Amino acid sequence: MGCFGSKDKLSKEDMDFLKDHTRYDETTIKxxxxxxxxxxxxxxxxxxxxxxxxxMFFPSGNAEEFCDHVFRTFDMDKNGYIDFKGCNSxxxxxxxxxNVYKATK
Numbered sequence: 410m411g412c413f414g415s416k417d418k419l420s421k422e423d424m425d426f427l428k429d430h431t432r433y434d435e436t437t438i439k440x441x442x443x444x445x446x447x448x449x450x451x452x453x454x455x456x457x458x459x460x461x462x463x464x465m466f467f468p469s470g471n472a473e474e475f476c477d478h479v480f481r482t483f484d485m486d487k488n489g490y491i492d493f494k495g496c497n498s499x500x501x502x503x504x505x506x507x508n509v510y511k512a513t514k
Contacts, residue, residue, distance in 0.1 A: 453490035
């Protein structure tokens with residue numbers, strides 16, 4: 410999923426991509442990126458970091474199993490990490506799933 414590396418700022422191309430492929434505005438994307446860089450300074454979310462973060466929010470969930478599913482789905486180039494674009498794809502997928510669930514209730 411792309412190569413953000415350790416950039417401190419999103420390129421215009423990356424920002425445009427995220428605005429076009431998510432429901433977030435530029436301000437929100439910049440805030441998310443700042444948090445992502447705080448959690449993943451090298452710009453790469455690894456499975457180990459994902460499991461740690463997942464356990465903070467869902468202590469009773471099966472973090473390892475969910476992590477396997479997420480990385481199988483979103484680490485499309487199989488390089489062992491998910492970059493910021495990939496993380497936004499995950500959030501967007503969950504956002505859509507949540508809205509589909511609400512609409513069917």
